[in-house]
Amino acid sequence: MYKQVLASLMVFYICIFQVFAQEGPNLGVEATVEEVEAWDISIGPDGVGLPEGSGTVLEGADIYAIKCLACHSEQGQGQINDRLAGGHGTLSGPAPIKTVGSYWPYATTVFDYIRRAMPYLQPQSLTNDEVYAVTAYILFLNGIVNEDQTMNSQTLPGIQMPNREGFRLAYP
Amino acid sequence: MESNFGGIVESKSKRIEESVAGNGLLHRRVFLTQAGSIFGVGTMGMLGSETTNAQNMQGRPAWMQSPGKGVGAYGTRARFEDHVQRTAGSAPGTTGAGASRTPLQHLEGIITPNSLHFERHHSGIPEIDPNEHRFLIHGLVDRPLIFDMDMLSRYPMISKIHFIECSGNSRVSGLIDEPVDQDCGVLHGLVSCSEWTGIPLSILLDEAGVDPSARWILAEGSDSAAMSRSVPMAKAMDDAIIAIYQNGERLRPDNGYPMRLFLPGFEGNTSVKWLRRIKVTAEPTMTKDETSKYTDLLDDGTSLMFTYPMAVKSVITSPSPGLDLNGAGIYEISGIAWSGGGHISKVEVSADGGLTWGEAALSEPVLDRSLTRFRMAWRWNGAPAVIMSRAIDNTGAIQPTRDSIIAEKGMKFAYHYNGIQSWAIDAEGRAVNTYV
Numbered sequence: 001m002y003k004q005v006l007a008s009l010m011v012f013y014i015c016i017f018q019v020f021a022q023e024g025p026n027l028g029v030e031a032t033v034e035e036v037e038a039w040d041i042s043i044g045p046d047g048v049g050l051p052e053g054s055g056t057v058l059e060g061a062d063i064y065a066i067k068c069l070a071c072h073s074e075q076g077q078g079q080i081n082d083r084l085a086g087g088h089g090t091l092s093g094p095a096p097i098k099t100v101g102s103y104w105p106y107a108t109t110v111f112d113y114i115r116r117a118m119p120y121l122q123p124q125s126l127t128n129d130e131v132y133a134v135t136a137y138i139l140f141l142n143g144i145v146n147e148d149q150t151m152n153s154q155t156l157p158g159i160q161m162p163n164r165e166g167f168r169l170a171y172p
Numbered sequence: 173m174e175s176n177f178g179g180i181v182e183s184k185s186k187r188i189e190e191s192v193a194g195n196g197l198l199h200r201r202v203f204l205t206q207a208g209s210i211f212g213v214g215t216m217g218m219l220g221s222e223t224t225n226a227q228n229m230q231g232r233p234a235w236m237q238s239p240g241k242g243v244g245a246y247g248t249r250a251r252f253e254d255h256v257q258r259t260a261g262s263a264p265g266t267t268g269a270g271a272s273r274t275p276l277q278h279l280e281g282i283i284t285p286n287s288l289h290f291e292r293h294h295s296g297i298p299e300i301d302p303n304e305h306r307f308l309i310h311g312l313v314d315r316p317l318i319f320d321m322d323m324l325s326r327y328p329m330i331s332k333i334h335f336i337e338c339s340g341n342s343r344v345s346g347l348i349d350e351p352v353d354q355d356c357g358v359l360h361g362l363v364s365c366s367e368w369t370g371i372p373l374s375i376l377l378d379e380a381g382v383d384p385s386a387r388w389i390l391a392e393g394s395d396s397a398a399m400s401r402s403v404p405m406a407k408a409m410d411d412a413i414i415a416i417y418q419n420g421e422r423l424r425p426d427n428g429y430p431m432r433l434f435l436p437g438f439e440g441n442t443s444v445k446w447l448r449r450i451k452v453t454a455e456p457t458m459t460k461d462e463t464s465k466y467t468d469l470l471d472d473g474t475s476l477m478f479t480y481p482m483a484v485k486s487v488i489t490s491p492s493p494g495l496d497l498n499g500a501g502i503y504e505i506s507g508i509a510w511s512g513g514g515h516i517s518k519v520e521v522s523a524d525g526g527l528t529w530g531e532a533a534l535s536e537p538v539l540d541r542s543l544t545r546f547r548m549a550w551r552w553n554g555a556p557a558v559i560m561s562r563a564i565d566n567t568g569a570i571q572p573t574r575d576s577i578i579a580e581k582g583m584k585f586a587y588h589y590n591g592i593q594s595w596a597i598d599a600e601g602r603a604v605n606t607y608v
Contacts, residue, residue: 024375026379028315040449041398096473104464120295166473167463
């Protein structure tokens, strides 16, 4: 009996606590797995979130010529917009050149960014295979992968970017 | 010359000019003990045409001779103020991958009008139908949740006055050897200040149920760049706001309509506009904008990542380039100070290139992580002078000199520059950017 009273009291206090801890009207609608999958386009540095599919350097070169070259120039040399290749070893000098190859710490970010934001006028228009291919080509232009390499959800997270150890965390 | 205020007669000969620092800096009591008319400074004012002046002098200006314009549904500013504009620029071949800067030198007080709030977009301003907008919270939560704007309008809201500053603000002063000949807004106008109203993010995260292993969130915008940034969970739960209103009205499209993340004191890029998604994560996602951009490259070639808080900073907005002094006499030096670390506790002003400093008056309100207006009385003797300000916040952080920043960080970092700004004033009263 005593234990029952205690138990009911505890339930009562828990309810009270929840009532007072409650700050919002709880209107959010639970999202389905399919909805979350459709919305979630971010790729972590461990590769979690990378989709099925694959692409090669050669395929990437063809896509690059059509979709990317107008803004990033031959071989990713930049003009009119960001330079994508080269600049290795310049960061400690007086005229640093930040490119995907010389500066970016994670290869997964290349896939994530191309897929979400490029080409500038048609973002999210490339297939996953095409994004893998363009990623492979940009890494190739920077001497990070060989001409015959294929990028997919298994190979991309294993790429060691040259400037991976060049960052220090100000937080935490 | 005499004037009469509330029966108290003050004569020019009795005015109090207490020097507080070299080259004419005065205690602000000078403004309380003198009649305005004796300043005779015509500060940056424009005189009208002779015809208008003639009518005015007869006591019947043109605008008194017939009824004015009627009432209207939406206000506009005086056409005489049309020259007060943001200065915009965008990446080559784009119109919306760039920034526009607040004309700080034309504003007073601490609140930035919404139409002049600075912008920084990465792929233009989306036109979002609020009825179709959805916001998803997912990841390391008990229940992934979707909200629409109607739902969000029923949550308890808070209002806070805070500045927001792009971490690239003022960067040219740290990157370029020679001072760039531009005005205050172009040099420092990637900072603005508003009253932000919205829902504490912690309420929505609590509703979703955050897993104890979660240390970060990823915030993603609904622009065509789907701009995204990682933010520490501690910040998200502390004072992050899902902002829906700015200065009393719904957010403008260029500030994230219909909803944005707002992170007080953090670099502006993290306050993701057009917010569509928050993913709760264990580790940072390492997005393009927190790795290849918004990282601070130091002299030795290494870079600092996640340098979130904006440092203590100030700038004199008047006088400044484009606001010429009109003859020797008494002026009010006016400027803004801010810190991502807290509130401004003191601003000091120098009129002799940093040899001596006087404490400026801080105009109320002085708020946490808000712009704070400071003022200092100055009798300009008509000779060339260099004026500057330095701010100190309640953590004791002091705005550094340009030289000390460069000595510490080099000249490649491009973000979080907060050096003291100096304006050189020549004998004609013109102010230009200078390094001291």
